[in-house]
Amino acid sequence: DTEVTQTPKHLVMGMTNKKSLKCEQHMGHRAMYWYKQKAKKPPELMFVYSYEKLSINESVPSRFSPECPNSSLLNLHLHALQPEDSALYLCASSLNPAGGPGETQYFGPGTRLLVL
Amino acid sequence: LAKTTQPISMDSYEGQEVNITCSHNNIATNDYITWYQQFPSQGPRFIIQGYKTKVTNEVASLFIPADRKSSTLSLPRVSLSDTAVYYCLPIFSGGYNKLIFGAGTRLAVHP
Secondary structure, three states: OOEEEEEEEEEOOOOEEEEEEEEEEEEOOOOEEEEEEEEOOOOOOEEEEOOOEEEEEEEEEEOOEEEEEEOOEEEEEOOOHHHHHHHEEEEEOOOOOOOOOOOOOOOOOEEEEEOO | OOEEEEOOEEEEEEOOOEEEEEEEEOOOOOOOEEEEEEEEOOOOOEEEOOEEEEEEEEOEEEEOOOOOOOOEEEEEOOOHHOOEEEEEEEEEEEEEEOOOOOOOEEEEOOO
């Protein structure tokens, strides 16, 4: 099983709502990532979790709150978002947090978020 | 981190070979060159990775010259389903597996 799943596929929320994005992998990977991708732009790294601990936060606003309850699950909690936060949110995982030859990231299909 | 430069877009026709070149002049000694492919509304997918010379797998070939300041992704006999964005990324072998995507190359394959 080389699949990363993300739910929901689409999400529409108001600026005062609280919602969560969910990501799961059952490949035994110990690193998990959140990326944000605006239309016609490349993905941008937001967070890296290594062995269920937050290891990198790319200066992401606090209205985005990541959580890694266990090694297979990654959440992104959203609160008080702005319309400019509308984007495709991608989750990825890799076997080891440290890069190296053959170390690749497996991406999920993403959650398309629209903030009204 | 090494900055990469790729053509913004390319056009090809079915059955042709497509070569996409990426420039990475300040690549570090420990960086590996990795290419990802992304279809619309999907996450990127790993295609191929190499350090130097030539690497080939069932999908593509990757050519990296001795100075490693550039690399070329070669897609043999493309089909319509190869229409996608292709990203070249140097990945540091000794640190966190942190992918920093450049603008990528939008490949359009025509019938």
